[in-house]
Ligand SMILES: *[C@@H]1O[C@H](CO)[C@@H](O)[C@H](O)[C@H]1NC(C)=O
């Protein structure tokens with residue numbers, strides 16, 4: 001009797017032990033499953049820089065996108081020290097996986113020849129469409145090798161037969177949600193480096209974007225029809241705007257960015273096709289501009305309608321910038337070619353606070369607003385701009401601009 005009880009107790013203990021091992025195994029499996037890593041090489045990607053790996057990337061994407069892990073993260077891994085050539089490719093959502101990490105440790109390069117795009121959409125290279133919970137990160141590089149397109153751009157080679165105005169954007173995030181792009185370097189895109197469009201909730205963080213100052217239309221980041229976008233801790237130097245903000249944008253926050261060379265941070269151009277512009281709550285904070293053509297810029301077309309309101313430019317430093325502060329409400333790609341119109345995009349409630357540094361031209365503050373729809377509620381506060389040429393003075397220039405100045409404002413405001 002005693003023996004049997006003892007045996008029962010022991011077997012119970014043994015049972016519990018086995019159960020626990022089994023449990024922990026389950027726990028272990030769940031933990032491991034929580035981040036399932038998928039290496040693109042396992043899907044046939046070849047990191048030799050010459051084989052087209054776009055099909056392999058797409059297979060890896062479809063594998064990861066199509067299955068859900070309960071509370072888990074799927075990781076697509078691009079190994080370091082390898083170079084993957086990708087032809088134009090679109091990573092489509094929506095995905096079953098709630099969160100997908102794209103960990104780019106190696107290099108991703110584009111075909112050099114525009115011929116690769118024959119029969120394809122010339123505006124795209126890498127596109128993410130309708131994806132939510134996408135997190136692209138890693139110390140890798142995305143190189144658009146854009147010189148093949150720059151060489152045939154109509155801007156730079158207007159007389160070249162078959163010149164093109166359109167060239168592929170390196171990364172497009174279209175109709176995405178709560179996603180991010182961090183750490184990676186983007187280099188030499190054929191045109192815009194990152195386009196965020198039709199997207200709600202996107203963070204760009206610790207990204208470096210570089211292209212030659214002379215490269216045509218190589219915007220760093222362009223945002224349009226988007227809301228709740230954060231761009232921070234990034235370094236952008238290209239041949240066009242560091243960041244440009246287009247029509248239909250709300251809650252855009254840009255902070256801790258180094259901009260230059262390039263055309264600065266631009267809201268616009270807006271209203272080009274006579275549309276009703278809605279741009280609201282844009283904050284640009286803690287940005288340094290070095291050798292750029294513009295600093296804080298707003299440009300709108302006269303044919304446009306609608307509004308830009310609630311804009312805050314704060315804590316900006318300019319180092320030899322042509323137009324540190326500029327509003328151009330009469331924007332026209334050929335000066336003087338656009339006749340004066342009754343329409344215009346209304347610009348209102350724009351704050352410029354704590355801006356300092358140097359201007360490389362005489363007019364450091366340009367507020368050129370339209371006669372029919374003047375600018376209102378402009379606030380200049382604590383501004384100290386000098387000429388980058390010793391002994392020269394700077395001034396401000398206003399047309400139809402209304403607002404107030406608080407504290408030291410140098411050059412003197414012209415309201
Ligand atoms: C990548 O290259 C670096 C430098 O050659 C080397 O230290 C590192 O171990 C390599 N990584 C892999 C995964 O091969």
Ligand SMILES: *[C@@H]1O[C@H](CO)[C@@H](O)[C@H](O)[C@H]1NC(C)=O
Pocket residue numbers: 112147148151
């Ligand atoms: C681009 O143009 C430059 C100068 O015209 C030339 O040296 C270079 O080979 C061209 N590159 C390509 C990829 O066509």
Ligand SMILES: *[C@@H]1O[C@H](CO)[C@@H](O)[C@H](O)[C@H]1NC(C)=O
Pocket residue numbers: 143147187188211212
């Ligand atoms: C970017 O393009 C320029 C001009 O063609 C070239 O000099 C530079 O080496 C390129 N950078 C990289 C990292 O490929």
Ligand SMILES: *[C@@H]1O[C@H](CO)[C@@H](O)[C@H](O)[C@H]1NC(C)=O
Pocket residue numbers: 330331336366368397399
């Ligand atoms: C302001 O815009 C008008 C209309 O385009 C233009 O003629 C004028 O030169 C501009 N003024 C300044 C100071 O940029």
